[in-house]
Amino acid sequence: MYEQRRHRGGGASASVRWDAERACLVLAGEFDIDSVPVAGEALSAVPATVREVVVDVRAVGFADCALLGLLVAARGTRSLTLGGPLPVALERLLAATGTRGLFPVVRAAAPAEYAAVHPPLPLRGQRVPAASYVPPAR
Numbered sequence: 001m002y003e004q005r006r007h008r009g010g011g012a013s014a015s016v017r018w019d020a021e022r023a024c025l026v027l028a029g030e031f032d033i034d035s036v037p038v039a040g041e042a043l044s045a046v047p048a049t050v051r052e053v054v055v056d057v058r059a060v061g062f063a064d065c066a067l068l069g070l071l072v073a074a075r076g077t078r079s080l081t082l083g084g085p086l087p088v089a090l091e092r093l094l095a096a097t098g099t100r101g102l103f104p105v106v107r108a109a110a111p112a113e114y115a116a117v118h119p120p121l122p123l124r125g126q127r128v129p130a131a132s133y134v135p136p137a138r
Contacts, residue, residue, distance in 0.1 A: 022050065032063075053081070
């Protein structure tokens, strides 16, 4: 099984892909109380059977407690890892709230690796083999 969903709104975007075991949620833009539902919708699209989620946060320009609340809540139901390096705004938020230790951080895939892990969307009706996100070694 392989699926992708994209969500946009309020200066933020979220794209999520998953297979039977893992999901990769890519966040970009500014996440505050008005735009964090974009990330929440993308995350809630992932079936509950997918237990491991990597959240690529490299393109997050701003994050406040709304995004942090979403990430903390998601930790309660799944294994959640941040793909970095962490942007300065998110690093400061995690440090200021004492939550940095809650989230393991892995190096997110470089552009060539990302293209291999996240192939283009298939054309309507085209079948695609299952893809799996393999996070870099910790």
